[in-house]
Structure formats: C-alpha cells, structure tokens
Amino acid sequence: MSALLVPPSSSSSPVRRGRDRDRGVALRTITAKSYRAFLASPEGEALGAGFLQCPSWADVKEGWLSQLLGWGPDPEAGRLTGVALVLLRQLPGTRKYFAYLPEGPVADWHDPAIDGWLDPLLEHLRRTGAFAVRIGPSPAHRRWDAARLKPFTAPGRRLGDVLASEVDPLGTAVAERLRARGWRRCGGEGTGEGGPGGGDGDAQPRHVFHVPLTGRTTQDLWSGLSQEWRRNVRRAQKEGVEVVVGSAADLPEFCRLLTITERRDGFRLGRSLAYYERQYAALNAEEPGRMKLYLARHQGEILAAHTLITVGRRAWYQTGASADHRREVRPSNALQWRMLQDAHALGADVYDMRGVPSTLDPEERVYGLLRWKLGTGGQVVETLGEWERPVGGSANHALHRAFQAYLKRR
Incomplete structure (x- = not known):
C-alpha cells in the first residue's frame, strides 16, 4: 500500500x-x-x-x-x-x-x-x-435482541417488519445531519471487508451481530446461549474436538476450508491466500496477537478454522470456514465458544460476529447464518450504513x- x-x-x-x-x-x-x-x-x-x-x-x-x-x-x-x-x-x-x-x-x-x-x-x-x-458513520440505528426475533421468523418477513428492541437517537440525528449536508445513503446489504465494488451498495455489512460482554461473567455467557448451542458445544467436547490457536502456517488450510464453505453455502468472498497472509502479517506487525486463527481439530484433522481480530476493547469474528464432513461433532460451535470466552478474558466490551442478512424467512438460504448467530443470545444491530x-x-x-x-x- x-x-x-x-x-x-x-x-x-x-x-x-x-x-x-x-x-x-x-x-x-x-x-x-x-x-x-x-x-x-x-x-x-x-x-x-x-x-x-x-x-x-x-x-x-x-x-x-x-x-x-x-x-x-x-x-x-x-x-x-x-x-x-x-x-x-x-x-x-x-x-x-x-x-x-x-x-x-x-x-x-x-x-x-x-x-x-x-x-x-x-x-x-x-x-x-x-x-x-x-x-x-459508527452510530447504530436499531437493535433487535435475539429473543425478540426468534418468534417472528416467517416466509417473506424481514428485520424491518419487527419492532426494534431499541432505536438509537444518535443514529437518527446523525442520519438527518448527513442528509441535510448533501450525503446520500448507499443501498444494499454489504458484503464484508472489501472496498466499494457494486457501484451503489454498501461495501461493509449493514446489519451486524453483537454479543455484549460488559458486566457479564462466563456463566452469564453460557446461560445466554440457546439450548441447541449448549448441546452442540457439549457434543463437541464429548467427541474430543480440540480448539487451538494456529499460526500463519495454517492459513493455506484455512483458505482450503473457506473454498469448501463458499461452495456449500452459495457465496464467494473472492479473497486469496495472499490476501489473508497479507492481512495476518500487517495486523500482527502493528500489534502482536491482533489477528488470530483458531482451529478445531478432531482425530488429528482440522475441521474448522475461524479468524478473530481485536482492537482496544472490541473483538471481531471476521471469517469462518469448515469442512463438509464430520459436521455432527460441531467444530464451529466449539470454536465460537472458545473465541467468545477469549474475547471476554481480554476485556472486550462486545464480541462482534460481523454481518448477517436482513431476512427472517427460513426458506431463504442465507437465513441459516442469522439463525446460527441468534443462538449466541446476542443482538442484531442495524448500522447507519x-x-x-x-x-x-x-x-x-x-x-x-x-x-x-x-x-x-x-
């Protein structure tokens, strides 16, 4: 650069x-x-x-x-x-x-x-x-607690159809100030950490998922997980899934699993191994440990790999990847529970799981991502975009x- x-x-x-x-x-x-x-x-x-x-x-x-x-x-x-x-x-x-x-x-x-x-x-x-x-702009616009959203899943329904748990007055005020000064809000859901690439859409996710950590104990976080999540974490532990922090040497395996995940889930981030190697090197040169690669191993094989980034009192789950086989041992749930605990131990105020879709329609393929993150008991946050x-x-x-x-x- x-x-x-x-x-x-x-x-x-x-x-x-x-x-x-x-x-x-x-x-x-x-x-x-x-x-x-x-x-x-x-x-x-x-x-x-x-x-x-x-x-x-x-x-x-x-x-x-x-x-x-x-x-x-x-x-x-x-x-x-x-x-x-x-x-x-x-x-x-x-x-x-x-x-x-x-x-x-x-x-x-x-x-x-x-x-x-x-x-x-x-x-x-x-x-x-x-x-x-x-x-x-950083202010939020609206928030929906997981408990509020779960009963409202239905064909054709979207987040905007459900009364928000909270509307941030600062976000409303900032939006009005920007409009008055000739700024125009971009459209679209946003895809992730790229640059503007679609002409009129957000480059970053419009809706993100936060798990608040401030003032909560590890037991509070465990109790906040859904029954399904707790069952899956226990299943991973029982099956002997081991979660470890990897290194730059494990990035090729992470990218291989990411390719599998993209094909299975029907999306494409378009990022190469060189991209993640550059990111890992740059962020950790700025502050050692800023970016970590977590691996879930089972019987000696890496079944899932997720990245975690920390800055100050914030932590982000950036990208996740997993294999197509042995999914029944729940490696991704084990990874997220470990990352959530580590973010809490580091003193983070919030664990940001990044983007989620705005659909509440179980028949839409992308809804599965939202459903999975809702299981952590956090909240959907609509940014100002x-x-x-x-x-x-x-x-x-x-x-x-x-x-x-x-x-x-x-």
Missing part, C-alpha cells in the same frame, strides 16, 4: 491550518505512530475504532493509495480529537480519486456541529484530488457517475 503525497495546496498547508484553528479544528496528515497513540488513548478508545480504521488496514488493501489524517486543536503536537484512514482508488485515465473511509472516520458523532471537522475533511480530500467520498457524496463542482459529479458505472462493469 502506497501513501498518497499531499499537494502543497492541501489542508496541511500553513494557511489552511490557520483557518481551521480559528474554528478550533486543524486537520493534517499524521504519522502511523501518532495515529496509533490516539487510538490507544482514553479519548481514542472512547470513540471505538474498528480494525478497518487501523493504519495496518492500508497495507492489506492492494490497488488503493492511502492517507492517515488527524484533526484537533493541534495535530502537530499530538493533540487530536479524531482520526481517519482514507483509502483512495484512482479513476482510470484521470488524476482523480475515489476516497473511501471504511467504517470511519473515527470521530465524535455526538457533536452536533459536525461541520467543524467534516468540512475540513471534505476540503482536504478535494484538494488531494478526490471527486467523491464514502464514509461509514455507508454514505457517499461528490466533492467539488459539476465535473466531479460527472466523474462520480462514471466511477459508479466502472465499478458495476467490474
């Missing part, structure tokens, strides 16, 4: 920084060291950055340039109030870029005066050469439309 050089006219210039400081906010490019120091600070931890906004993620994404930005009263002195990893994809045949902030920026979305930090960000990206920008807008004049609006058409062709 290459860093994009900022032209002299960008917002890192002394003139621009002075104007921003008049409003209490300065924005400039910062070092990875300063960025990581902010994420590790109490102020940064309170904002809850995800792994897609860590500096190391830039090294995972091939074909994208990157910038690390920080703003606050004095970014040069390390006095930051927010940061952003910006990925930039060049539009072929031009010197213009599409700017993407996956699940970012890492900012205080409670601030009603978001123009104070959002406007400098947009101006910086325009001066950098961006014709459009996509962001992923991704938001996009062109920056600059009419020429950039036209480039934005051309770029969307290009992505759809790809």
